[in-house]
Amino acid sequence: MADEALFLLLHNEMVAGLYRAAEQGEGENGRCTTKLESMGFRVGQGLIERFTKDTARFKDELDIMKFICKDFWTTVFKKQIDNLRTNHQGIYVLQDNKFRLLTQMSAGKQYLEHAPKYLAFTCGLIRGGLSNLGIKSIVTAEVSSMPACE
Amino acid sequence: MSRQPGRKQENHKISRELFVLTYGALVAQLCKDYEKDEDVNTCLDRMGYGIGIRLIDDFLARSAVKKCRSYSETAEMIAQVAFKMYLGVTPSVSCSSAAGNEFSLILDKNPLVDFVEELPAERASLCYCNLLCGVIRGALEMVHLAAEVTFLQDRLKGDAVTEIGITFLRKAEDRKQKRN
Numbered sequence: 344m345a346d347e348a349l350f351l352l353l354h355n356e357m358v359a360g361l362y363r364a365a366e367q368g369e370g371e372n373g374r375c376t377t378k379l380e381s382m383g384f385r386v387g388q389g390l391i392e393r394f395t396k397d398t399a400r401f402k403d404e405l406d407i408m409k410f411i412c413k414d415f416w417t418t419v420f421k422k423q424i425d426n427l428r429t430n431h432q433g434i435y436v437l438q439d440n441k442f443r444l445l446t447q448m449s450a451g452k453q454y455l456e457h458a459p460k461y462l463a464f465t466c467g468l469i470r471g472g473l474s475n476l477g478i479k480s481i482v483t484a485e486v487s488s489m490p491a492c493e
Numbered sequence: 494m495s496r497q498p499g500r501k502q503e504n505h506k507i508s509r510e511l512f513v514l515t516y517g518a519l520v521a522q523l524c525k526d527y528e529k530d531e532d533v534n535t536c537l538d539r540m541g542y543g544i545g546i547r548l549i550d551d552f553l554a555r556s557a558v559k560k561c562r563s564y565s566e567t568a569e570m571i572a573q574v575a576f577k578m579y580l581g582v583t584p585s586v587s588c589s590s591a592a593g594n595e596f597s598l599i600l601d602k603n604p605l606v607d608f609v610e611e612l613p614a615e616r617a618s619l620c621y622c623n624l625l626c627g628v629i630r631g632a633l634e635m636v637h638l639a640a641e642v643t644f645l646q647d648r649l650k651g652d653a654v655t656e657i658g659i660t661f662l663r664k665a666e667d668r669k670q671k672r673n
Contacts, residue, residue: 348551349544349579350512353624356540357519364526364536382518389514389608394507418507464515 347421351443357382358460376463383467384474391472394418407476408435415472458486509581513607520621530618537620541627549632552578564661567638568596571629571659580604584657594661597645603655612649620644622655629659639663 361375394415401407412424416439426438442462462484470482519540523533556574561567565588572586576598584598605622612619620626626642633640639662646652 347508348548350508350515352544352547353512353515353519353540356543357515359543360536360540361522378522382515382522385518385521386511386514390507390511393510419511 347443354461354464357464362460376460379460379463380467380470383464383469384471385467386464387468387471387473388475389471390419390468391415391475395476401476404433404478405429407473407478408437411469411472412437419468459484462486509604510607513605516605516624517608520619524616524619530616533616534618534620534623537623538627538630541624541629542631543627544624545628545631545633546635548579548628549635552632564594564638565596567633567661568598568659572598575632576600589658594663596659598657598659600655600657603648606649609649617650620647621649622647625657629657633659633661 358379361378365375395410398410398414401410408427408429412427416422416424420439420443422439422441422443424437425440426436428436428438466482466484470480473480473482520533520537523536527533527536552575556578558570558574561570565586568586568588572584577583582600582602582604584600587597587599589595589597603622605625609621612621622644626644630640630642633642641660641662643658644656645658646654646656648655
């Protein structure tokens with residue numbers, strides 16, 4: 344309840360801090376995103392372990408994706424994924440119309456280019472969770488209009 | 494119906510674990526980036542400061558507490574309301590100076606180190622929870638109370654408890670004069 348404020352602030356500070364350090368150092372933007380993503384990966388692995396301790400075995404990939412969209416997302420972001428699409432060949436698109444980590448930013452075009460920085464950690468989180476459930480994946484994110492993201 | 498309370502508590506726990514795990518990943522990343530412990534500590538403190546100056550707004554909005562009239566009331570507020578609200582633990586407060594501007598918060602359970610067994614040997618002077626010091630310092634500064642916050646004892650370094658020391662920098666007499 345109050346914890347999400349803490350997590351949101353910590354996440355924002357992390358992004359800001361890492362990029363600030365990069366500016367003063369070598370100035371490579373790509374590495375910051377990788378660092379954020381790998382942090383998310385570690386957290387995702389640990390979190391999914393603790394989360395699925397008592398739940399039943401998953402039947403298939405779609406079941407796992409549904410779990411991520413509903414229970415996992417609810418616990419982490421207090422809401423469910425708004426839309427899940429798939430081509431049944433291994434590609435899934437999760438759409439969140441009011442992504443928690445972006446709602447604090449103004450909903451115009453002004454900060455659109457900075458939005459991906461804030462999604463890197465969450466991509467890692469999903470990738471880590473899936474990897475511990477036995478699925479190798481690549482997770483990318485796209486923001487077309489704040490605060491929705493896919 | 495009977496499952497509901499259990500589920501909510503579990504979700505609460507997971508939420509907190511998310512924060513703790515994220516913090517752990519952050520410290521691990523900083524240790525990779527910086528070789529010296531002091532740099533990591535400074536970085537954590539700075540981040541904590543950034544969080545604290547914003548967290549105070551959230552805290553005041555949620556708790557609707559009245560203005561504190563003394564340093565000891567402030568310290569009690571931090572321990573009993575703020576810590577309880579955000580970390581779920583209540584440290585005990587003790588005043589450690591005659592002037593009434595130095596306090597210690599003693600935590601016998603620190604949720605941030607739930608998943609940490611011990612500090613690695615080459616990081617002996619790392620203050621793992623330095624973020625907390627920055628948060629308290631930032632929050633106090635936004636309510637116009639300058640303070641120095643440090644760790645006096647740390648369980649990860651072998652002490653019995655974790656103790657955070659808060660030293661308010663302006664003397665109590667000055668404050669009384671201002672009010673008059």
